[in-house]
Structure formats: C-alpha cells, structure tokens
Amino acid sequence: MTELSGQSSFDSHKPPARDLLDDCVHCGFCLPTCPTYQLWGEEMDSPRGRIYLMDLAERGEIGLEGAFFQHIDACLGCMACVTACPSGVQYDRLLEATRPQLERNVRRSTSDRFFRNAVFALFPYRRRLRLAAVLGLLYQKSGLPKLLERILPPRLRAAQALLPPVRLREAFATLPRRIRPSGPVRRRVALLSGCVQDVFFHEVNAATQRVLAAEGCEVLTPRRQGCCGALGLHAGREEHAVDRAKRTIATFEGLPVDAIVVNVAGCGSSMKEYVHLLADDPEWAQRARDFSAKVRDVNELLAELEPRAPRRRMDAKVAYHDACHLGHAQGVREQPRALLRTIPGLEVVDLPEADLCCGSAGIYNLVQPEPAAELGERKANNIRDVAPDLLVTANPGCLLQIRRYLGDEIPMLHPIQLLDEAINGEPR
Secondary structure, X not given: OOOOOOOOOOOOOOOOOHHHHHOOOOOOOOHHHOHHHHHHOOHHHOHHHHHHHHHHHHOOOOOOOOHHHHHHHOOOOOOHHHHHOOXXXXXXXXXXXXXXXXXXXXXXXXXXXXXXXXXXXXXXXXXXXXXXXXXXXXXXXXXXXXXHOXXXXXXXXXXXXXXXXXXXXXXXXXXXXEEOOOOOOOEEEXXXXXXXHHHHOHHHHHHXXXXXXXXXXXXXXXXXXXXXXXXXXXXXXXHHHHHHHHHHHHHHOOOOOOEEEEOOHXXXXXXXXXXXHOOOOOOOHHHHHHHHHHEEEHHXXXXXXXXXXXXXXXXXXXXXXXXXXXXXXXXXXXXXXXXXXXXXXXXXXXXXXXXXXXXXXXXXXXXXXXXXXXXXXXXXXXXXXXXXXXXXXXXXXXHHHHHHXXXXXXXXXXXXXXXXXXXXXXXX
C-alpha cells in the first residue's frame, strides 16, 4: 500500500507532468466522446475524471492501488478526448506517463499477469506468430471452438473469437525487399511490415507495395525488422516499447528514403511518438526526432501525391471506419476518404458515432472483454444502419474486432486493398 505523506504517489521516472495536469479545466467537452463514460456514466471513467485522479496521485493524496488503478486500467486510450478538447489537454501524454507507473508500482493478480505476459510473449515475434498460425488453423478446423465457446473464461473466449482467418501461404510469405515503379520515381520510401500485420495481414502489406509502386514510389522493405513496440507502449510496458523503438530506428535510419510508410494505425501512432518516448535518452533523442519526422501513414503519403495510376470504376457504397490511432492520435481523417473517392463510382459514407471506439484498442478487447464487447456490438449496429456494400478501416485490430460482431454480413478490407483492386486487380 502506498504511504500518503503529501509527496507524489508516482515514482520519479517520468511521472505525469504538473503543467499537463493543470491544462485541464474540467469543462466536460470530452464526456460525449469517451467510450467508457458512454457505457457507464461514471465520472471517474471519463478523461477529466481520470485527470483528476492523476492530479490527486501526483499530490500524494491518493495511492496508485485500488480505485485509481481500476479507472486508469479501464481506459481504452482511444484519444477521442484529445480531438474533442477545446483547451488542448494532452491526455495522450498523461496516459502514457501514468500507465508505466502502474505497471512498475502496482502488482496485478497472478492470473492477470500470466495472461498479459502470454500476450507479449507471442505478439511481437513473427516466428512465434507463424507457429501460432499453424496451431490456430488446426484448432479452427478441429471443431473445438464451438465446443469450448460457452465454457471458456471471458478473456480466452475473446481471444478465440478474435482469431483471424488463417492462410498459411500468406503467413509464411515474404515481401520483395525492393519494388521499383515502372515510370519515374516520385518518392523513395521504406515500409514497416510489422509483426501481426506481416503474418496475419500479409496481403495488406503486399497491396501497399503494389499501390505505392503504381503511384511512382520506390519501396524498400527491410528483411530484418519486427515489432515497433506499439502494443507495449499503449499497455504501459515502457521497457518493451523502448527496446523495440530503438531496434526499429536502427533498422530504418540508414536507408536513403524520403519517408517511412506504415499501414497500421496503432504502429504509425507509436512511431510518431518515439520522439517523446526517447526524449530523455541523450544517445537516442535526436535519432528518434529524425525518425519520427519521416513516419507517414500510407493514406497520408498517397494523399500528398497527385493520383497517377488509372482506377477502374467500382460501383459500391463503402462505409469508412476511423481507426482511433489514425483519426484521433495522428489526425489523419480526410486523407483515406479522399483516396477512396479517387475510385470512380465509389460512394464513401461515414458512420453514426464515428468518433466512438470499436473496442479493439490494442490488447483492450483481450484484457477487458466485457466493455469491448459492448462497444463492438454498438459499432456493428452503427455499420448496419448505413447498409454499406463494404466496410474499410486502416487498422487490423479494428478489422478483427468488427468482424467478431458483424460476422460475414459485410465484407471488410483495409483501404489500401480496395485501392489496389481499383488499380491492379479484378473485381471481387
């Protein structure tokens, strides 16, 4: 139990900054945008309520255990409040300073620690993910998922339901290390292939390479790359995030490229935040600044280029779902819509409650399955309301989360896959 002596309950390593805490005037503009406040109507499960708790902990008036821990742990980290805040409160910086404090100073239950450690022992490692893909395929074909669905505990039930459709050929496929455009080179870029993305969404990486090349980009994809640290950063595992950030910077910084392209919203958000993550490290601070300045979401980069490749007509109604770490964290909202509208015949529609998280949020739908399920159902119903022919979103976690609640009702793609079909492919 933390001693309440008037001194901060946070340790001295990067606690939430007093000036950032003082920016919040508790106006309440964040309340309608916060998923957990929408679910429960509890003040301490709103952004301003959590900032109030951080303020009390920083003053040493409450400890980090108990209610403080529970309310911070329940936050999705979707950053919708950052978009909504008229005072410019940097809740993202506050949350990313607070979560590592909890991971260092509050002991989780044995079962919670075991589950989270299992997640981080698997997801950042492509070889382990490929083995998991083989086992997952066998499991899906065994008939066990239906038998176990009702008896599994909530977290394992969520993990089972979120298993992506496994295609072993794609899970073990490799990307070309260099692709050149047929015409003049407009940009030279490097592509993050990632960990989960490379194994379970390899076709999105391949489509990204093809579209970039069609639009005049030379694409380098380093073979020796891996997890960027996004899951660890958003879960408060600072040591993991720092290690992965340094490895990623070392992999890409020597490449002669104009930009580092990412097609996963959560990864791109984290890579742009390396500048903050490593700001206090004299050896890496400048390297992180230089690296983060080059990071571009693929939609962001393509929107900077005048379309060059012809698009075939696609008469369809497409709903676009804003991934939180693309729209809120990176401010990339109009670019994906603008790119989709370059496809003749395509009608792009927005969703009701477009700013409300779908419940994926990194590993949130695994570690907090009940509220994630409520948000997933809510998002699925909002999608049904606009009756699209197709749903597109730029984050694999969102695709898996929404697929769980929509099933096969509506086809789902990454926007770059739809663009690839219009430029290079045949109709589905």
